[in-house]
Structures are given as structure tokens and as C-alpha cells.
Amino acid sequence: MKLLKIFLSIAVVGALSGCAHRINVAPELANIESLSHGFDNRSVSVGYYIPSELLSLEVTTPGGGGDNVRYFPYRDIETGYERVLSNVYSGVVKLRSTPDYSRTKQLGLDYVIQPQIVTSSGSTGFFTWPPTNFTVDLENSIRDESGTVIAAPRVVGVGTAETAERLSDHGVAGKRAMNDALSKMQAALLGLKLGAPSSNESTIKTKSPRSSSVASRLGDLNELKGKSLITEAEYEAKRKEILNSL
Structure with missing residues (x-):
């Protein structure tokens, strides 16, 4: 009986102290739907900007068994995010520094887009740490050459994983949430039907x-x-x- 109490005490301490496990939540590019070649993207060119400090930002959210998970949301999503923009717009450029909106036209761009990401995770499992559920709240600020926000579409992606799946791929729930968010954002951007300002x-x-x-x-x-x-x-x-x- 005494030995059982010791084991239980160790288990409780471990659960309370917890540790943070690093996972990868980069979306599967093959799951990002490509648009047909006949799609009219209205010849719009955009530049997207993700500050370097966000690309290097590591986030910690809950996993299972009292542990946490660590990952880089902006770094992991970037390739998939650029794929989505390329699906919707005729030209996509990554901006390396803070946008100077007065030079937007000189760079051949119609709009500048900057994403904001908020993630959360959790688990229904107590004995394993990989999360069983994951959410990605993705919002885009779209600005014109004056720096004015003309649209800010926002979507929430959700991903879940079964026990066997998350044991073989610890970030599978996060990857599915990323893919869901990107798919929804692609639809939202298409729904905006942005045309080049020069068309006016x-x-x-x-x-x-x-x-x-x-x-x-x-x-x-x-x-x-x-x-x-x-x-x-x-x-x-x-x-x-x-x-x-x-």
C-alpha cells in the first residue's frame, strides 16, 4: 500500500510539473486545393509580410497528461500560406521588411497582406502528451497603397487526432487545423473578389x-x-x- 502511494505521488508530481514537447504543425501542401487554370484571378498582385520576430516566435500550448507542446506557428504555416495566396492572386511577393505602403505601386503590387495567428490545443488523453485537438485562428489584414485596411477576413481551423495517429505523428492535430484554416482562408479571399485598383x-x-x-x-x-x-x-x-x- 505504501509503495502504491509513492507511485501515485510521483505520477501527480509529474503531471503537475509537466514538460513542453516540440512538435511540427506545418500543413500538408498536398491537401491545399489548387484552383483550375481557368480561374479568373483578376490580375491582382499582392505582397505578404510576416515580421522576422513572428517567424521565430515559439508558442507553448497544452497537450495531454499535464504536458505542453511547443511549435512555431508562423514559420510552420508560411509555405502553405504562400501557396494559398498564389492560388488566389496572379502575383505574390514576400516582403522582407516593414511595408512602405507609398511604394506599393512601384513594387508592382496592388495590396499588402499580413497574417495574424492565434493557436490553442488540448487533449482528452491523460497518459500521452500529443494533443488530440487543435485550433488555428487566422486573420488577414489587407491594406491598399495608402496603408488603409480594406478587408480583414478571419477564419478558424480545427484539427483532431485519434490515439494511434498522434502517437505516430505528434503534431497531426495541429497540421489538420492548419490545413483547415488555410482552406477556409482561400475561400474567404476568393469571396472578397478584390480587383486591382488600377481597374477603376x-x-x-x-x-x-x-x-x-x-x-x-x-x-x-x-x-x-x-x-x-x-x-x-x-x-x-x-x-x-x-x-x-x-
Whole structure:
């Protein structure tokens, strides 16, 4: 009986003290859905920025058996994150330093995107430390050339793992959560239907010659009326026709 108490005491101390096990939660690239070649990505180019201090940030969250797990969320997700951006946009550039939004156009970019990640984990198991559940809260801040946030899509990815799976791959729940978050973010970015800001300028340019043509036609109409070559009724009817063509 005394020996049993000693073993129980050791087990309790171990559970309370716990330790942090390092795991890898990088998503499986093969599980990131590629879009069809016929997809219209609206010729948008983006730059993404992840500060170096975030890439080297190691996070500790709960595992099972009173232990914790350690991992690098930004470093692990980056390759998959860039894959998602490349699926959605025609051009993707990794920015190495803090964005200077005034130079966005000079760099050939339409927008700058910066991800923010919050993770959590846990386990229903007491005797093994790899987590059985994992969540990835992923948000993107999308800024235009003025540095203004024009959109901030946010998704939450969830991953789970059975006992046999997490014993062979300690980070499997985390990897599944990363894949789920990236899949949902890809859908969210597609739903935004961002177009290049320059498209608005091209729209204005295409309207300008038309506006000039209307002004010219109205001028000719006024000249005909001034020379009494058309009646007042004909003038008004033709004037309405020209204005309705705008």
C-alpha cells in the first residue's frame, strides 16, 4: 500500500510539473486545393509580410497528461500560406521588411497582406502528451497603397487526432487545423473578389472618350437649332436621345 502511494505521488508530481514537447504543425501542401487554370484571378498582385520576430516566435500550448507542446506557428504555416495566396492572386511577393505602403505601386503590387495567428490545443488523453485537438485562428489584414485596411477576413481551423495517429505523428492535430484554416482562408479571399485598383482608372478612361463624343453631338445639335435647321420639338427629342445614351 505504501509503495502504491509513492507511485501515485510521483505520477501527480509529474503531471503537475509537466514538460513542453516540440512538435511540427506545418500543413500538408498536398491537401491545399489548387484552383483550375481557368480561374479568373483578376490580375491582382499582392505582397505578404510576416515580421522576422513572428517567424521565430515559439508558442507553448497544452497537450495531454499535464504536458505542453511547443511549435512555431508562423514559420510552420508560411509555405502553405504562400501557396494559398498564389492560388488566389496572379502575383505574390514576400516582403522582407516593414511595408512602405507609398511604394506599393512601384513594387508592382496592388495590396499588402499580413497574417495574424492565434493557436490553442488540448487533449482528452491523460497518459500521452500529443494533443488530440487543435485550433488555428487566422486573420488577414489587407491594406491598399495608402496603408488603409480594406478587408480583414478571419477564419478558424480545427484539427483532431485519434490515439494511434498522434502517437505516430505528434503534431497531426495541429497540421489538420492548419490545413483547415488555410482552406477556409482561400475561400474567404476568393469571396472578397478584390480587383486591382488600377481597374477603376481604366474604367474612367474608357468613359472619357464617350463623354467627349456626347458633348460633341450636343454641340452639333445646338448649332443646328441655332441655324433654325430643326424645330424645337426635334431639338428636345434628339437631346433626350443623346443624354439617354450616357
